[in-house]
Amino acid sequence: MTDPRTRFADTAVDLVDRDPETALVYAEIGGQFFGGAAERHPDRVVNVGIREQLLVNVGAGMSLAGMFPIVHTFAPFLVERAYEQIKLGFGHQDVDGLLVSTGGSVDMSTTGRTHQTDADVALIDAIPGVSIHVPGTAAEVEAVMRAAHQQRGRHYVRVTAQQNSTTFDVADGRLxxxxxxxxxxxxxxxxxxxxxxxxxxxxxxxxxxxxxxxxxxxxxxxxxxxxxxxxxxxxxxxxxxxxxxxxxxxxxxxxxxxxxxxxxxxxxxxxxxxxxxxxxxxxxxxxxxxxxxxxxxxxxxxxxxxxxxxxx
Known part of the structure; x- marks a missing residue:
């Protein structure tokens, strides 16, 4: 069974390769997946280092410039540490983007409280106009990402290591x-x-x-x-x-x-x-x-x- 995080990375790279208006911004986390894409698209695949507030601001700035950014790091760093930047950069400025986290809740159970969050979805829910996706398999990660990319708008995708044994057609958000x-x-x-x-x-x-x-x-x-x-x-x-x-x-x-x-x-x-x-x-x-x-x-x-x- 494919790992959801690997499926996210493969999908993100494919979207960047196929669409010249798509950018990928990350903060060290996930760098092992993005080296080739960074060489092919150095202006659209950006590693800002361990600076999560900058991560979100760079993504929002790219969106203001007409691009569709995929912004990625661990859930507590993306949502809790950079919450004000999400609220203002994406929400207040009313721009599009795909925020993708990994490691929410129990994934980082051996790492300690700094790497854990249960409140990310509740926090994102307080920002108007954000669609929130919680895929249950690697295939569903790809499906919601591609649907979000096609639809544009603001999206938060919560990627975790836990997977269900069955995959559903989740692209349209139906129950x-x-x-x-x-x-x-x-x-x-x-x-x-x-x-x-x-x-x-x-x-x-x-x-x-x-x-x-x-x-x-x-x-x-x-x-x-x-x-x-x-x-x-x-x-x-x-x-x-x-x-x-x-x-x-x-x-x-x-x-x-x-x-x-x-x-x-x-x-x-x-x-x-x-x-x-x-x-x-x-x-x-x-x-x-x-x-x-x-x-x-x-x-x-x-x-x-x-x-x-x-x-x-």
Missing amino acids: HIARPGSSNLVILAVGPTLDAALAAATEIAHTEGIEATVCYTATVRPLDTDGLSRALAHTTSGEHPDVVVVEPYLAGTSAHVVSNALLDRPHRLLSLGHGRAERRLYGTPEQHLQVSGLDATGIARSVRALIRAHAA
Whole structure:
């Protein structure tokens, strides 16, 4: 299975090679992928060094000059360290660009807090007009990048090492039904959480006798709210459906979007993701997911508690 970060780099280089109006700006991170492209296009492939605020400003300046920049580094450095530059350079100036991060949440679990962020999607969501993509496989990374490049506009793509076992057609941002079931329990899995959500749904079917519908999306902004509403279309009369949103970053990041989409439909919402408490112990990505309750066992445990609380 192709590594998502390698697929990002290959796609970025191909876009630069094919389109003379596309530029690539990076801050040391990923330099092992871009040497050949830099030799071919020294004016459009730029390494600014470990200066992330400059990274974003250079990308925004290129966009003001009529180019389409791909801006890349680790998620905490791109979003948290250079947030003001994103807000002003891209948002306030209303220019296009493709911001691509790697290493979000648990990828850098052995590196320490400086290299970890769970808040990047919530922060980017506060900037108007940014489409946010959380691909779940390497193939989906390429698909959302090529779609963003074709559409132009402002995009944030969150690339992580975790991958699902199934790839969906995500170029148009639609929500997919990964596991058909009851509209009384709908689980929305975002990006690389899908495999764990599917396994949890199977466990819930065995222990609670409820066949959950599992939906999948790789684009959270804009969220396909029409697709979510359709997944809830066959709720049992008089029942308030349970909606569980599983996101691979800060829990509750998409709660307001889901709630607003379902204003006409009484429902109960459970938001799963990483908590606000800092994880101070080193460990593997799998261990960090387990601590956050984002493995299959943890998701099933949370959903089971929701079901039983309402039945009591």
